[in-house]
Amino acid sequence: MWPGWEVTAVDQTADHATVRIGDRATGGTRTLQAAYIVGADGAGSFLRPYVTDDVEDLHGTQRLLIVDIHPFAHPAELPATNGFIVCEADKPVTYCPIFPPKLRFEFMLGDGDDAEEYERPTTVYRLLSRWLAPGDYRMQRTDVYEWHARLAGRWRNGRLFIAGDAAHEMPPMLGQGMCSGLRDAANLAWKLARVVTGRSGPDRTRGAWADLDVAVVTLPSPHLAAWLRDHEADAAIIRPDRYTYALTRGSAALDAATLALHERLAGAEVSA
Incomplete structure (x- = not known):
């Protein structure tokens, strides 16, 4: 740190x-050296231009008004431990209890909505009036945030990697942006650990890291089970158009299956 x-x-x-x-x-400077660098440095990633200049806009930009309040007493009309989403045509709203007694409301804004107008206390009082009167709470934050849906064309360049929002941005509905970043970390950490400890070679795994993921399916559908049986396989590679998914009982199962696949591919290259 x-x-x-x-x-x-x-x-x-x-x-x-x-x-x-x-x-x-x-103003002092230092130079640090490492085997690999992982840039999990957010949507404005410093490292991303060193990895790729290709970033695809998936046209999912959204603006949300985030309102955090401290109620003097919890309102009877709102659940204390569960959130909800009201899909209204005008202003869809998400309600999230945070750490007691704090509450959060997120209102989706339209293209023509003025951010400064919606950040004003008078506007917040109006939006929350169905649940709380203005004197029933202390307003702690009112900020408009803008999120995007973007996908970097590549996530690795040699010894440089990007992960999380640096590699892919999405509106943070129900924490899915954070969850995708955690999945990146889990997926990348065990692979780098194998390389830096000498259990896998970066040259052997380079192609697989770039192109493959393995799905270890413990309870496959009848169709997939028949396919695996016909091909004498115990794992399936799933490659949709833009994304690669992995189903596994844990990183150990994925580790073993991926290593076996790498060895199989390496054997095929030698025989070729």
Whole structure:
């Protein structure tokens, strides 16, 4: 951890990667070296341009007014532990109890809605009036956020990787943006761990990392079970148009299946 420092440059060679960092307070600089660099640095990723310039806009931009309040007493009309979404035509709203007693409301804005107008207390009072009177709570935050749906064309360049929002952005409905980032971390961590500990070679796994994921299906459908049986296979590669999915009982099962696939592919290359 380097609190108060920021990344100013990234470079890589055949056997290592480097990060140059600068101290915001003193202007001092340092260079750090590592086997690999993973940029999980958000939608405005510093590392992403070092990995790819290709970012596809999936045209899912949304704006939400986020309102956090501290009610003086929990309103009887709102559940204390469960959230809900009201899909109204004008202003769809999501309700989320946070840490007691705090509550959060998220209102989807239209293209013509003025952000400053909706951040004003008078507007928030009106929006919350069906559940709370203005004197029943303290307003802690009113901010309009804009989210996008974007997909980076590649997530790896040599020893540089991107993950989470740096690789793919989506509106954060029900925490799915965060969940996709956690999946990236889980998927990448065990693979890098195998390489840096010498249990897998980066040259052997490079193609598989770029192109493949393995689905270990413990209870396959009859159709898939028949396909696996006919092909004498115990794993299936699933490659939809843009995304690759993996079903597994855990990283150990996926680890073993992927390693077996790598070895099978390596054997096929040698025989060819």
